[in-house]
Structures are given as C-alpha cells and as structure tokens.
Amino acid sequence: MFEKIVPAPPDAILGLTEAYKADPNPNKINLGVGVYKDANGHTPILQAVKRAEERILAQETSKTYLGIDGSPAYAAATRALLFGPEHEVIASGRAVTAQAPGGTGALRVAADFLARTQPGTTVWLSTPTWPNHPNIFRAAGLEVASYPYFDSRTNDVAFEAMLETLRTIPAGDVLVLHACCHNPTGVDLSSAQWAQVAEVVAERGILPLLDFAYQGFAQGLTEDAAGVLALTRPGQELLIANSYSKNFGLYSERVGALTLVAATPDAAQAALSHVKQVIRANYSNPPAHGAAIVTTVLNDAELRRLWEAEVAAMRERINTMRHLFVETLNEKGVQTDFSFIARQRGMFSFSGLTPEQVKALRERYSIYIVGSGRINVAGMTEANMDYLCSAIADVLAT
Numbered sequence: 001m002f003e004k005i006v007p008a009p010p011d012a013i014l015g016l017t018e019a020y021k022a023d024p025n026p027n028k029i030n031l032g033v034g035v036y037k038d039a040n041g042h043t044p045i046l047q048a049v050k051r052a053e054e055r056i057l058a059q060e061t062s063k064t065y066l067g068i069d070g071s072p073a074y075a076a077a078t079r080a081l082l083f084g085p086e087h088e089v090i091a092s093g094r095a096v097t098a099q100a101p102g103g104t105g106a107l108r109v110a111a112d113f114l115a116r117t118q119p120g121t122t123v124w125l126s127t128p129t130w131p132n133h134p135n136i137f138r139a140a141g142l143e144v145a146s147y148p149y150f151d152s153r154t155n156d157v158a159f160e161a162m163l164e165t166l167r168t169i170p171a172g173d174v175l176v177l178h179a180c181c182h183n184p185t186g187v188d189l190s191s192a193q194w195a196q197v198a199e200v201v202a203e204r205g206i207l208p209l210l211d212f213a214y215q216g217f218a219q220g221l222t223e224d225a226a227g228v229l230a231l232t233r234p235g236q237e238l239l240i241a242n243s244y245s246k247n248f249g250l251y252s253e254r255v256g257a258l259t260l261v262a263a264t265p266d267a268a269q270a271a272l273s274h275v276k277q278v279i280r281a282n283y284s285n286p287p288a289h290g291a292a293i294v295t296t297v298l299n300d301a302e303l304r305r306l307w308e309a310e311v312a313a314m315r316e317r318i319n320t321m322r323h324l325f326v327e328t329l330n331e332k333g334v335q336t337d338f339s340f341i342a343r344q345r346g347m348f349s350f351s352g353l354t355p356e357q358v359k360a361l362r363e364r365y366s367i368y369i370v371g372s373g374r375i376n377v378a379g380m381t382e383a384n385m386d387y388l389c390s391a392i393a394d395v396l397a398t
C-alpha cells in the first residue's frame with residue numbers, strides 16, 4: 001500500500017530547521033523558525049523556569065493524569081495574564097480555559113471545536129499569515145478565506161483594505177487575528193485600529209479568534225494584550241489561543257491554552273464540554289510539566305518578577321538587533337531602504353527579499369530564511385551580523 005505514496009513537501013518553516021541542521025557550513029545562520037536566541041546564538045532556559053523546575057522536582061508527588069482540560073490553577077493563571085486579574089470575564093465566569101499542547105495545539109482544539117459546533121463556518125485569515133494557519137483549519141474540515149493585512153508599499157498594515165473586507169464577512173464566520181507581533185510581517189494594529197476592528201466584529205456578529213503566541217515581545221506583557229482587551233466587550237464571544245513557547249522559552253514542553261469567552265457563564269460551560277470532547281478524542285489530556293512551570297512562576301511574586309525581567313531582556317535584545325541590522329546594511333552600502341525593520345515588532349520582519357534572493361542566501365551563504373522573505377530577527381547576533389549583512393548586500397547587488 002505504502003509504495004504508491006508520493007512524498008509530501010517539507011514544512012515551510014520546520015523543514016528549514018532540518019536543512020539547517022544538516023548544513024556543514026560553520027558560518028550558517030538560521031533565521032527561519034521563530035525561536036529566540038541570546039547574544040551567543042543559544043536558545044536559553046530562562047532562570048525563572050529553572051528555579052520553578054527545581055521546586056516542582058522537590059515537591060511533586062505524582063505523575064497521575066491531569067483532567068481533560070488540564071490544570072485548573074494553570075487555567076486561572078492564564079486568564080489573569082490575558083485579561084488582567086480583575087476583569088469582568090473572569091469574575092462573571094464567562095471565560096473558560098483548556099490547557100493545550102502549545103499554541104498550535106490550542107488552535108487545533110479551537111478548529112475541531114468550531115467544526116463540531118459551528119459547521120459551515122468559514123475561517124478568515126490575514127494575507128499573509130503563518131503558513132500553518134490554513135493547514136490547521138483545513139485539517140479540521142473548515143473552509144478558509146483571506147482578508148488583506150499587509151501593504152508592501154508602506155511596509156505597514158493595509159488597514160482600509162482590511163476593514164473593507166471585514167465589513168463583508170457574514171455573521172457567524174471566524175476572524176483570526178494575531179494579537180501582537182504579527183507573524184510573518186511584524187506589523188501590528190494600533191489601539192485605535194483595534195477599537196475599529198472590535199466595532200465591525202460586534203456589528204456584524206463575527207467570532208474573533210486571537211492567536212496570541214508572542215505576549216511580551218512587542219511592547220510589554222500588559223501592553224501586548226491591548227487587542228485582546230479591545231475585543232473583550234460585554235456579551236462579545238471570543239476565542240484566544242495562547243502559547244508560552246516564546247515568552248517562557250518552553251518550546252519543547254508544548255505549553256499553551258485555549259480560552260473561550262461566551263456571552264454567559266452557562267454558555268461557557270456548555271462550550272467547554274465540547275472542547276473537552278474534542279481533546280479526549282485527540283490526545284486525551286495534556287502533559288503536566290510545562291504548565292506546572294508556568295503556574296509556579298506566574299503565582300510566585302519573586303519568580304514572576306524574575307520572569308518579567310527576562311521577557312523584557314529578550315524583547316530589548318531583539319529591538320537592539322533590529323537597529324543594528326538596519327545600520328549594518330547601510331554601512332555595507334545597501335541602497336534598498338530597510339529602515340522599516342527597526343519599527344516592526346516581535347521576532348519577525350517581512351524583509352521584502354524575493355524567493356530568488358532567499359534561495360541565493362541559502363545556497364551561497366547557508367543563511368536560512370523562510371521563502372516568503374520572513375526573517376527571524378531573534379536569530380541575529382552581534383557576531384553573525386557582519387556576515388549576514390555582507391551576504392544580503394551581495395544577493396541584492398546580483
């Protein structure tokens with residue numbers, strides 16, 4: 001049976017990591033997958049995480065299953081981080097949270113939940129978006145459609161075009177929004193734009209689904225929740241898929257959550273019962289360790305201060321690299337204006353490099369960039385900047 005199977009293409013992002021690992025060039029640089037690297041090009045374990053793990057190791061007494069929807073303490077800590085501890089959706093019980101294996105796991109649970117409870121709904125994705133978004137929703141049997149997001153002439157949000165399409169979305173359809181650090185472009189909505197989007201969403205009866213994978217990487221943990229809060233209006237329904245891969249550096253532990261806000265607490269509980277059925281049929285219940293780390297850190301004043309400082313340090317290093325990248329390209333005599341990269345936020349920037357230039361960087365210099373031209377700024381260091389910018393200058397000139 002299997003001899004007739006035609007090989008599938010490598011994954012647009014994780015496939016690059018496989019190729020990078022196999023590349024013997026000592027100067028190779030991986031600017032593909034969205035993983036943070038420190039000044040030494042290493043993806044560190046945060047100190048707050050190590051300290052929490054020491055406590056967990058000393059205190060844990062069992063490895064029994066978690067519930068289908070995971071740890072209640074983790075769910076509560078996640079909601080408090082998303083909305084702020086005093087928010088109405090928490091006090092009223094309108095928000096419920098299911099632990100999930102990473103942001104991708106949370107999105108897939110959301111997709112299966114939507115396919116089960118809202119059959120026929122269409123999921124609207126930004127152009128461009130994370131290439132795994134269409135994969136996930138289609139795998140759940142949902143239709144996907146797209147709305148304009150990025151204007152390559154201004155390197156900013158194509159806001160008027162975006163709103164125009166949003167105003168045509170039928171009631172009950174799902175609108176996927178990147179809560180901050182838009183992947184792949186690095187350009188986000190302003191507070192005023194979030195307010196306008198929230199207005200259209202409410203008027204048209206659209207269900208927003210926020211993909212919140214980079215909280216803390218744009219402007220700050222609280223500041224980055226502006227979009228979430230703008231959409232969390234009285235009576236408004238909402239889904240949030242969040243991830244602790246990046247802001248806790250817990251990539252391989254797969255720690256995320258799906259939070260659902262319903263119009264009433266009863267509706268939230270009914271929805272959660274379906275979320276649980278989806279999880280049970282998929283992976284039964286989530287792994288415990290990563291969620292225990294997050295809960296320990298978020299609920300301990302000292303570890304939390306340490307973690308917040310570590311998130312700020314990651315954010316600041318990325319922003320320093322953005323500026324150094326633009327300066328170094330200027331020094332190399334590159335004529336193309338890359339100054340917009342210094343204004344963008346999060347790990348990614350849409351460089352404007354063409355697929356041919358991306359290919360040339362890989363073949364000639366072992367520099368790995370996603371085919372769309374998305375660059376992971378967090379993979380840049382002071383040590384690799386000169387090599388990187390010389391290589392870009394070369395491929396732009398030829």
Ligand code: LMR
Pocket residue numbers: 013014032033034035130132183
């Ligand atoms: C990325 O976009 O690089 C990250 O979200 C990692 C992934 O799973 O693709």
